[in-house]
Amino acid sequence: MLKITIILLIISMLTTSIRMVFRATIWDKLLALNLISAKTILLLAVYAVYKDNIFLLDLSISCGIIGFLGITLLSRFILRGGRQK
Amino acid sequence: MISNLLLILSWIYIIFGIIGIFRFSNMYARLLTSSKIDTAATITILIALMFKSGFNLFTLRLVILLTFVLITGPVSNHIIARSAYLNGINLKGEDEK
Numbered sequence: 258m259l260k261i262t263i264i265l266l267i268i269s270m271l272t273t274s275i276r277m278v279f280r281a282t283i284w285d286k287l288l289a290l291n292l293i294s295a296k297t298i299l300l301l302a303v304y305a306v307y308k309d310n311i312f313l314l315d316l317s318i319s320c321g322i323i324g325f326l327g328i329t330l331l332s333r334f335i336l337r338g339g340r341q342k
Numbered sequence: 343m344i345s346n347l348l349l350i351l352s353w354i355y356i357i358f359g360i361i362g363i364f365r366f367s368n369m370y371a372r373l374l375t376s377s378k379i380d381t382a383a384t385i386t387i388l389i390a391l392m393f394k395s396g397f398n399l400f401t402l403r404l405v406i407l408l409t410f411v412l413i414t415g416p417v418s419n420h421i422i423a424r425s426a427y428l429n430g431i432n433l434k435g436e437d438e439k
């Protein structure tokens with residue numbers, strides 16, 4: 258059961274990255290970043306339970322924190338108008 | 343038993359997430375659906391994992407993870423939508439493919 262979940266998560270990450278990263282607008286890329294970071298948290302949690310390894314769960318929590326921080330700072334950077342100042 | 347049911351439910355959410363990305367043309371519609379489906383899939387999967395792993399250190403970490411994702415998920419999507427809106431994508435949105 259868990260194996261199929263892992264495969265489905267990987268497929269959804271692949272389609273998200275392929276479909277969304279090559280879009281025109283920046284915010285599609287930001288959305289792709291958000292989705293992929295959320296999916297990695299899930300993937301880590303499912304793999305941790307699948308392999309009964311407790312340390313991976315701590316990894317997924319920190320990955321969530323990093324993903325969230327990355328998105329907030331990136332969108333603030335874009336809001337400020339990017340690099341052309 | 344319950345965890346298997348919840349896992350199947352999360353599969354449906356993930357498949358809807360994949361379809362949602364391809365179908366919607368408007369920027370905000372895509373933003374809305376994919377983020378909502380994504381958070382829903384996260385909740386179901388984490389609760390299913392909690393049921394599967396019983397009552398030990400795993401569930402403690404999973405509870406922390408669930409509360410964290412519940413707080414930061416929608417907030418980060420809101421931030422993206424806000425920056426998209428403030429920087430000029432009008433609400434009607436262009437129908438670019």
